[in-house]
Amino acid sequence: MLAFTLRRAIQAIGVMIAVGIISFSMFRFAGDPVNQMVGMDTSGAERAAIRKSLGLDDPVIVQFGRYIGNAAQFKFGVSYQFRLPVTNLLMERMPATLELAICATIFAMICGILMGVYSALRRDSWLTHIFQAVSLIGISLPTFLIGILMIYLFSVTLGWLPSFGRGDVVHIGWWTTGLLTLSGLKALIMPSITLGLFQMTLIMRLVRAEMLEVMRTDYIRFARARGLTTRAIHFGHALRNTLVPVITVAGLQFGSVIAFAIITETVFQWPGMGLLFVQAVQNVDIPIMAAYLMMVSLIFVTINLVVDILYTIVDPRLRSTVSRAH
Amino acid sequence: MSVGRSLFAATLAGALALAVSPASSQTLRYANQGELKSLDPYTLNESTTSAHLGHVYEGLVARGKDLKIIPALAESWETPEPTRWRFHLRKGVKFHNGDPFTADDVVFSAERVRAKGSNFQSRVPADAKVVKVDDYTVDFVLTSPNPILTALWATWYIMDKKWAEANDAVAPTPAAATTPSYASLHENGTGAFTIESHQPGVKTVFKANPNWWRKPEHNLKEIVFTPIANPATRVAALLSGEVDVIEPVPVQDIERVKASPNATVLTGPELRTIFVGMDQARDELLFSNVKGKNPFKDVRVREAVYRAIDVDLIKNRVMRGLSTPSALMVAPEIFASKDFTRPKFDPDAAKKLLADAGYADGFEVTMDCPNDRYVNDAAICQAIVGMLARINIKVDLLAQPKAQYFAKVLKPGGYKTSLFMLGWTPDTLDSQNVLHDIMGCRDDPKDPNRGEANLAGYCNKQFDELADKVLVESDTTKRDLLIKQAFELSMKDWAYVPLHQQALAWGVSKKVKLTQRADNMVMLYWATKQDE
Numbered sequence: 001m002l003a004f005t006l007r008r009a010i011q012a013i014g015v016m017i018a019v020g021i022i023s024f025s026m027f028r029f030a031g032d033p034v035n036q037m038v039g040m041d042t043s044g045a046e047r048a049a050i051r052k053s054l055g056l057d058d059p060v061i062v063q064f065g066r067y068i069g070n071a072a073q074f075k076f077g078v079s080y081q082f083r084l085p086v087t088n089l090l091m092e093r094m095p096a097t098l099e100l101a102i103c104a105t106i107f108a109m110i111c112g113i114l115m116g117v118y119s120a121l122r123r124d125s126w127l128t129h130i131f132q133a134v135s136l137i138g139i140s141l142p143t144f145l146i147g148i149l150m151i152y153l154f155s156v157t158l159g160w161l162p163s164f165g166r167g168d169v170v171h172i173g174w175w176t177t178g179l180l181t182l183s184g185l186k187a188l189i190m191p192s193i194t195l196g197l198f199q200m201t202l203i204m205r206l207v208r209a210e211m212l213e214v215m216r217t218d219y220i221r222f223a224r225a226r227g228l229t230t231r232a233i234h235f236g237h238a239l240r241n242t243l244v245p246v247i248t249v250a251g252l253q254f255g256s257v258i259a260f261a262i263i264t265e266t267v268f269q270w271p272g273m274g275l276l277f278v279q280a281v282q283n284v285d286i287p288i289m290a291a292y293l294m295m296v297s298l299i300f301v302t303i304n305l306v307v308d309i310l311y312t313i314v315d316p317r318l319r320s321t322v323s324r325a326h
Numbered sequence: 327m328s329v330g331r332s333l334f335a336a337t338l339a340g341a342l343a344l345a346v347s348p349a350s351s352q353t354l355r356y357a358n359q360g361e362l363k364s365l366d367p368y369t370l371n372e373s374t375t376s377a378h379l380g381h382v383y384e385g386l387v388a389r390g391k392d393l394k395i396i397p398a399l400a401e402s403w404e405t406p407e408p409t410r411w412r413f414h415l416r417k418g419v420k421f422h423n424g425d426p427f428t429a430d431d432v433v434f435s436a437e438r439v440r441a442k443g444s445n446f447q448s449r450v451p452a453d454a455k456v457v458k459v460d461d462y463t464v465d466f467v468l469t470s471p472n473p474i475l476t477a478l479w480a481t482w483y484i485m486d487k488k489w490a491e492a493n494d495a496v497a498p499t500p501a502a503a504t505t506p507s508y509a510s511l512h513e514n515g516t517g518a519f520t521i522e523s524h525q526p527g528v529k530t531v532f533k534a535n536p537n538w539w540r541k542p543e544h545n546l547k548e549i550v551f552t553p554i555a556n557p558a559t560r561v562a563a564l565l566s567g568e569v570d571v572i573e574p575v576p577v578q579d580i581e582r583v584k585a586s587p588n589a590t591v592l593t594g595p596e597l598r599t600i601f602v603g604m605d606q607a608r609d610e611l612l613f614s615n616v617k618g619k620n621p622f623k624d625v626r627v628r629e630a631v632y633r634a635i636d637v638d639l640i641k642n643r644v645m646r647g648l649s650t651p652s653a654l655m656v657a658p659e660i661f662a663s664k665d666f667t668r669p670k671f672d673p674d675a676a677k678k679l680l681a682d683a684g685y686a687d688g689f690e691v692t693m694d695c696p697n698d699r700y701v702n703d704a705a706i707c708q709a710i711v712g713m714l715a716r717i718n719i720k721v722d723l724l725a726q727p728k729a730q731y732f733a734k735v736l737k738p739g740g741y742k743t744s745l746f747m748l749g750w751t752p753d754t755l756d757s758q759n760v761l762h763d764i765m766g767c768r769d770d771p772k773d774p775n776r777g778e779a780n781l782a783g784y785c786n787k788q789f790d791e792l793a794d795k796v797l798v799e800s801d802t803t804k805r806d807l808l809i810k811q812a813f814e815l816s817m818k819d820w821a822y823v824p825l826h827q828q829a830l831a832w833g834v835s836k837k838v839k840l841t842q843r844a845d846n847m848v849m850l851y852w853a854t855k856q857d858e
Contacts, residue, residue, distance in 0.1 A: 032729070032732070032733035032738060032739065034738065035728075035729065035732040035733055035736065035738070044737050044738060044774075044775075044778065045774075046445075046447070047737075047738050048738070049442075051738075081361075081363050081526075081527075082363055082364070082526040082527065083363075083364055083369070083499055083507065083510045084511075084526065089526075092525075148558050148559075148562075151558070151559065151562045152562060155562055155563075155566040155568070156562050156565045156566045159566055159567070162566075162568055163559060163562040163563045163566050163568055164357075164552070164554055164559050164562075164563050164568065165529075165552060266555065266556055267556055267558075267559060268559065269552065269553075269554045269555070269556065269559055271525075271527070271528040271529075275527075275555075276527065278555070279361070279527060279555065282555075282698070282727065282729065283729065284729045
């Protein structure tokens with residue numbers, strides 16, 4: 001078990017280094033940061049001095065060594081655009097992104113499971129057909145389009161919800177939350193739906209397929225024979241057995257919800273890390289880009305590692321194969 | 327009884343006060359596509375940033391609604407001799423923290439703006455001496471006459487010496503700072519607004535300064551500024567009434583905003599001139615199938631390209647009528663151009679010129695173009711590709727984001743371009759800047775900054791001589807004549823292909839009245855907002 005965990009952890013470090021190499025080599029094609037930092041009519045000598053002070057003239061290998069060395073200590077330097085430490089900027093923006101990602105996941109889980117169960121049990125109901133159509137839209141329409149359409153419907157035409165931003169936020173220590181104010185809650189609705197729609201579709205289809213599968217199994221038939229109520233059978237037995245894969249998928253998807261928040265945050269001007277990243281790309285703000293990419297890959301790697309370890313704990317069969325492998 | 331009466335009196339007084347001063351009671355919400363990155367006024371020389379900071383800081387002079395230079399922190403000035411400018415400072419002005427404004431602050435600001443790390447070093451000539459005569463008089467002693475010394479000073483903001491010294495902000499925050507500086511997160515100006523909170527890239531709240539020395543024309547209590555980068559979201563925020571002013575409105579959304587019940591669009595010509603340039607410096611083009619020679623060195627080929635581009639078609643189709651075709655490399659507000667007309671669009675003549683130059687079958691060349699810098703930039707380039715194809719010049723278009731584009735074509739990238747599109751606003755609002763930076767010879771040993779942004783490498787010594795005369799000529803009539811001669815010369819050389827001045831488009835709620843200035847600086851101290 002310990003050996004297994006260790007092996008996985010070493011693999012995770014390997015992945016992180018690979019991401020570091022890829023992202024570092026990408027920066028060399030991102031453009032010249034100095035151009036974005038100064039006005040158009042800045043003299044060549046002045047530009048050269050800035051390049052030098054940023055260490056952009058050093059050999060590539062020296063720059064890479066410095067970059068990896070700092071990243072390992074969570075030192076990402078100072079943002080070229082804002083002249084603020086990147087770590088502070090990311091920490092400031094993190095609550096916005098996490099809140100959005102959690103709300104989107106909760107929305108996706110609740111709606112996805114309910115719709116999935118319903119469409120599995122009432123296969124020919126008209127509501128099921130509507131759910132199927134919605135899920136088709138969720139899977140095929142790009143996020144930004146859904147976001148813009150919602151803005152035009154709910155903000156411009158109906159005037160119910162704000163079109164951008166987080167509303168009023170409350171500070172709790174270093175964390176900021178929009179969950180405690182009315183405008184904050186209103187501002188969360190559309191971005192969460194936009195971000196969660198894809199996950200919702202995924203979960204709905206998964207629950208539906210699993211549910212149909214489970215309903216055909218022997219123990220459900222036995223339960224029926226024992227005379228249990230339909231409700232107990234559906235929710236106590238069938239649904240509970242479909243939830244294991246659903247939770248796994250939702251957990252794994254949480255990483256991509258955070259990563260894909262980039263698009264949703266751009267559409268809704270949501271002041272999170274994704275928006276910060278997009279602005280950084282436009283302005284060749286390498287310290288922010290580097291830190292963000294490393295952080296996202298760290299989230300992915302950690303989630304995968306935890307899931308792997310949890311599997312072996314939850315599922316004894318997996319554990320036995322692991323120990324037999326030794 | 328007396329308590330009741332005084333309470334009543336107080337209430338009445340309060341009610342009266344409310345009734346007689348409805349001014350300064352409004353919150354104006356403003357969204358721009360760009361962010362306010364640093365509050366240090368010497369860090370980034372870029373017009374949007376300068377406009378934001380112009381609400382907080384002030385210069386010795388300012389630009390009025392018509393862009394004319396008007397007195398600000400300097401009440402008046404004179405030039406007792408051509409190389410000595412004397413400024414009489416305004417008395418009784420206080421910085422936001424209460425420090426009085428004096429000559430020491432001007433001397434300090436002149437040092438700081440020229441210090442290493444400032445992006446505004448050219449605001450005050452490096453060899454100029456700044457002398458305090460008394461507390462409210464400052465002399466600028468120059469080594470050579472400069473008739474447009476104050477042209478750039480509307481965005482040279484005066485800082486408080488005492489405050490900077492107390493907060494370790496004497497040195498400007500350099501673009502490459504490795505530690506955050508106090509001045510980039512805090513302000514202490516003399517201007518119409520103070521900054522109450524500033525979260526870079528998220529939100530900035532400005533509060534009206536009750537002690538401003540000028541009588542405010544605005545009726546605002548605060549300005550809430552949010553950057554909204556996504557154009558569709560920005561427009562939606564305006565249409566839904568969540569913001570009052572947006573800049574810019576995308577060209578394709580202008581009609582829709584105008585048709586909406588609660589907002590409209592202010593449009594007007596901008597000072598920026600968009601132009602096309604051809605590399606005429608190299609002996610062989612970097613990106614072309616013509617080897618061993620450079621077709622753009624031939625003046626006939628340059629004329630052919632000029633005549634093959636139909637600016638009216640670009641105006642009508644690409645810009646939806648929102649551009650002003652230009653014969654000159656500067657806007658009419660900068661140099662009155664009634665003596666100049668744009669040479670006619672004539673593809674047949676262009677074909678003939680190409681044939682005369684030996685390119686009857688045309689040639690291939692790559693065009694560099696930004697796709698996120700100017701209004702419809704990539705679409706304009708695409709249109710030009712089609713127009714040049716008609717005279718058999720096959721253009722391979724490379725449209726890139728500005729970060730990559732500028733890295734390739736500007737001086738630090740080695741001017742790596744054969745054909746390009748660029749936009750330029752002379753920040754002095756004076757032709758001399760264009761004659762020097764865009765059209766001056768690149769490798770002048772005496773003046774290494776000449777031709778800094780001359781991506782085409784146009785070079786004519788006679789032209790440079792004229793530009794040098796323009797720099798020191800104080801007589802306006804003579805100066806204008808010299809500028810005219812210079813432009814005539816460059817047109818005879820077909821040096822560049824000026825296309826147009828693009829239009830400004832600000833989205834404004836119908837509740838708000840504001841003044842649009844042609845330099846695209848949104849100055850909200852001229853804005854008034856009706857009651858909700």
